[in-house]
Amino acid sequence: MTVISDQEIADFSADFNTNSKNQVASRAARRSGLLEASFNDRVSERLNHVFSTELDVGGVTDQKHSGRCWEFATLNVLRHYFGKKNKVKDFTFSQAYNFFWDKIERANAFYDAMIRLADKPLNDREVQSWLAFAGEDGGLWSMAINLVKKYGVVPSYAMPESFNSNNTTGLIDSLARKERKDAIALRKLVSEGSSQDELEKAKKHFLNEVYRMVSVALGEPPKKFDLEYRDDDKKYHLERDLTPREFVQKYFKDFKFDDYVVLSNCPNHEFNKLYHMPLYDNVDGGDQIKFLNVPIEYLAQAAVAQLKSGDAVIFGNDVLKQMERKTGYLDTELYQTDKLFGVDTKMSKADRLATGEGFATHDMTLVGVDEDHGHIRKWKVENSWGDKYGHKGFYEMSQPWFEDYVYDVVVRKEFLTDEQVKLAEGPAIDLKPWDNIG
Template sequence: MSEITQEQLAAFKKDVDEKPEAAILRGAVTTNGILKAARDNQRAGELTPVFSVDLESSPVANQLQSGRCWMFAALNTMRHDMKAMYGLPGYFELSQSYTFFWDKFEKANYFYNNIVATADKATTDREVSFLLATPQQDGGQWDMIVAIIEKYGVVPQSAFPESQASSHSAEFNRLFNGKLRKDAIALRNLVNDGASQADIDAKIEALNKENYYMLSLTFGEPPLSFDFSFRDKDGEFHREQSMTPQNFFKKYIGWDLSEYISIINAPTEDKPYNQTYDVKMLGSVVGGRDVKHLNLDLDTFKDLAIKQLSAGENVWFGVDMGPKLDRVAGLMDTELYDEDSLFDIDFSLTKAERLDYGDSLMTHAMVLTGVDLVDGQPTKWKVENSWGDKNGHKGYFTMSDEWFDQFTYQVVIKKEYLPEELRDIFESATPKELAPWDPMGALA
């Protein structure tokens, strides 16, 4: 092994002392922090929130202290269509707490089924350890919210408002995950003691009954039906009585969710382009829609997003929201901070290297609502976030095209915008199964 010696330390210190700029840079960094010291203010000024393709904007929502960005992004794409069609008021939102309730409920059952399927393995087995590390969490992917909506529908926020736990979920998650781990002990013991499938199913049902009660007290009781009233864009008053969540989705949103599919850009050797992928043990609804990705090269990936925006449809998309971000100004740009020059170190990695070596993965989902095209090529993108209206331009962020290239991993595209050969691949190719911990299985 290579030891750090006192002689090496002395040489390192001497090297710092001999750099005339070190003292000034040290003062800048220790006083302001790395990002402020490395920030390029001129570059920030160039990222103006003006776009050649700019869909109508709604007031942004706020997920507060919860990890529901993927859910907010999905419901925001749908509410934009509703508002455009019916002229609903700016503050109108679909209930993120309603889908959150059912997501928690279904994720617990999904966890139980995976625990039973792996009960013959030691708790130190990587798959079992993966399951027990986080039995459920707030995050998710596009196909997971689709599975929830297809089974439970949606409701307006007025029919199922926010609760303390839906907006501040850490306390509930800690308690709920502890319960699920305890439940895992009971289920593994049943399987390993030779219990019948009927006995195992009965135990899961009893545990799900406890979970429903816990969720009902924490988030509220989800409505089986509700009344909905509004004035349309012509000022005419409408009232719907005893709407079910499924009928509400069918009448007021009406999307064929099977037409919206997940496209990824993962330029790693283990994921050839023009092939579909699924992820082992990733999902929420047992018997519902599975997670399925079509991996495409970057140019095609971006072109599909532009086509959908140009046709007037927003785009759900997933990114790594950590790097090169000014949260307050709402800027996402690879040139915004020059840490390389600040430290005289080359920090660069390719997109594939970041994925392969654990430096990046999808952590956040938002909505593309615009793009600035110059000679047909994108230069920057308009992004609807779900962090409230205090950041960025009234909650909207500006993302440079270079940042898109490096840190955007997923877009949801309507099949009609795909070339026929890609539609055929998505429909007919057998997906390659990825490991549970693959970065394309990360939850936004």
């Protein structure tokens, strides 16, 4: 390591003051902040709320202060399907219901992993990945579908949002602390030579405590509910005593859950390969969490095709990059901080993923696209941050932003190539928990 000398500091200062524009930029940045000082309002010329293909959807939902975007995006797709089938545009499903079961199932997967990895040291990289993941509320489409398949869904009024579902920090912090302590106890039982029955007894005791914690925080989920709504033609509907599973079996019998594939674009991994993320397998006996990694143009093509068929598209993205909440703009030229600083921080997508600069931090839903003779101009995005941001809760995304910051789309197999369908139905490559595949 070399020491920065006084002469070097003097040289840096002299270089900074050589260009008078640096002082102008500094005054603007200090006065209004870096992002505001570098904001490019000209992006509004191409992000103008007009789309050549646009789904007829109702209002947006609001995940509040929680990491449940993946459940909101999944249930948005389901509610759009239900709304179209039953002519009820603004019908919504309970996010709290599926969030409840996510906490139970994820704790079960965590305890199983701690028993399986008990012979490894605590500082083992895989053990540490699981410990870091304890209690988390982030997730993926396939995880949400696993929960829907096992537990069904309920209308939002059957299990409404509460303080703790809207503000999950307290709950996930408590669950993480408890599960990590339980991990120490399970590891100790294994080291003492406890039988499988003894380990299962301990795990059941811990799961019972987790159930109690989640029930205190969110309330117990309903076992039955009355389906009641008035459709867009003002016709009244009532069906009594439905279980959540019966609701899915009856009203989603034509929704082919297994026809959906997650197409990813993570160029730090080999294309045309199916990958499996064991860390995210949230339901024992459920579907594995898989991604088919392909070039970005296939994500765009499949998403456009699915929108034109009348169905929305979930996509994972790095939402905090080049995004403004107020306008709802998502554009690679939105904040021109490199020009403000006089530096070049542009990186390839592969390099961003490899260094941790790039990561899918949010799930949203595509509900429209604007094309000009096959050239994609922009996308209409349904977010889950309420209607006070963007254009009544909807965002506009440029195609360059899609290419740079979108990491996956969830599409039906019919919109894949024949070769991609074969790959999606074939064996998958297991990834390590620390592999960044967006």
